[in-house]
Amino acid sequence: MKVLVTGANGQLGYDVINELRHRNIKCIGTGRQQFDITDYAAAEQFIEYYLPDAVIHCGAYTAVDRAEDEPELCYKVNVIGTENIAKICKKINAKMMYISTDYVFDGTKEGVYEVDDIPNPQNMYGKTKLEGEVAVQRLLNKYFIVRISWVFGSNGNNFVKTMLRLGQEKEVIDVVSDQVGSPTYTVDLSKLLVDMIPTDKYGIYHAANEGVCSWAEFAEKIFEISKIKVKINHISTKEYLSKAKRPKNSRLSKEKLMELGFGKLPSWENAVARYMDSVI
Numbered sequence: 001m002k003v004l005v006t007g008a009n010g011q012l013g014y015d016v017i018n019e020l021r022h023r024n025i026k027c028i029g030t031g032r033q034q035f036d037i038t039d040y041a042a043a044e045q046f047i048e049y050y051l052p053d054a055v056i057h058c059g060a061y062t063a064v065d066r067a068e069d070e071p072e073l074c075y076k077v078n079v080i081g082t083e084n085i086a087k088i089c090k091k092i093n094a095k096m097m098y099i100s101t102d103y104v105f106d107g108t109k110e111g112v113y114e115v116d117d118i119p120n121p122q123n124m125y126g127k128t129k130l131e132g133e134v135a136v137q138r139l140l141n142k143y144f145i146v147r148i149s150w151v152f153g154s155n156g157n158n159f160v161k162t163m164l165r166l167g168q169e170k171e172v173i174d175v176v177s178d179q180v181g182s183p184t185y186t187v188d189l190s191k192l193l194v195d196m197i198p199t200d201k202y203g204i205y206h207a208a209n210e211g212v213c214s215w216a217e218f219a220e221k222i223f224e225i226s227k228i229k230v231k232i233n234h235i236s237t238k239e240y241l242s243k244a245k246r247p248k249n250s251r252l253s254k255e256k257l258m259e260l261g262f263g264k265l266p267s268w269e270n271a272v273a274r275y276m277d278s279v280i
């Protein structure tokens with residue numbers, strides 16, 4: 001099988017390509033240099049020439065707060081860009097895997113979010129990612145939609161890197177403790193995505209490392225592992241000024257993955273330890 005990965009210069013796309021190569025699956029990673037996903041003609045020309053059996057669409061506008069100030073650009077990349085990739089997949093009869101987010105939910109549910117819970121995004125990024133999901137579902141039958149949360153990987157900026165930087169600068173760091181979710185390590189997730197892509201077990205999935213924590217607990221684990229002495233001051237969402245509203249509950253049920261025979265990802269604590277071993 002031949003797989004094309006968009007967003008290959010980003011956190012997730014980079015590790016998806018690594019995993020495909022590791023398994024000797026023929027693949028190509030694409031970024032803006034190859035084609036801009038919002039340019040249908042350019043995307044069509046490139047993808048039709050490579051003619052993949054599957055596209056893993058990791059390319060996205062991911063600046064959650066900035067999206068509130070530039071909604072048109074966010075829409076263009078996450079909705080029009082995704083629609084373009086879906087149309088091309090349809091034309092060449094390729095499977096499509098669309099990576100989505102916990103931010104499609106409003107976070108008001110008491111328990112974990114199931115794959116068929118009704119989305120209700122609270123910010124521009126979440127709204128456009130949901131519209132991307134809708135476009136994929138409208139245009140294709142052979143699709144996987146995989147909602148993930150709190151991503152960290154070696155290739156790009158993320159919460160772990162931000163905390164390590166702040167840990168060098170400050171003795172006390174304010175971190176939100178009333179938003180809970182599951183960190184997702186791109187290396188672990190990529191293994192799952194590459195397990196899924198050759199199958200025909202299409203549909204919507206939730207995936208993340210096992211276990212849940214708040215951002216403050218996540219930060220404490222990072223400093224425990226790195227042995228950097230920093231005090232984490234637990235603050236509430238209300239006290240943390242940010243442009244975009246974020247869900248308080250981002251806990252995603254992984255039951256569908258289990259039902260369909262895909263393995264669990266390791267615990268988030270184990271993932272953070274391995275990640276920090278590789279970046280420090």
Ligand SMILES: NC(=O)c1ccc[n+]([C@@H]2O[C@H](COP(=O)([O-])OP(=O)(O)OC[C@H]3O[C@@H](n4cnc5c(N)ncnc54)[C@H](OP(=O)(O)O)[C@@H]3O)[C@@H](O)[C@H]2O)c1
Nearest residue numbers: 007009010011012036037059060062099101148150151156
């Ligand atoms: N990061 C998270 O915490 C998180 C959480 C839940 C879901 N997700 C989803 O997971 C997926 C991967 O996220 P990530 O963290 O790996 O994102 P990322 O590091 O921001 O990477 C996204 C990539 O998409 C590329 N891209 C953006 N606009 C493009 C365009 N018009 N044409 C071609 N490429 C374009 C970016 O290129 P440039 O660098 O050149 O802009 C970047 O390399 C995304 O679908 C995201 O929505 C992420």
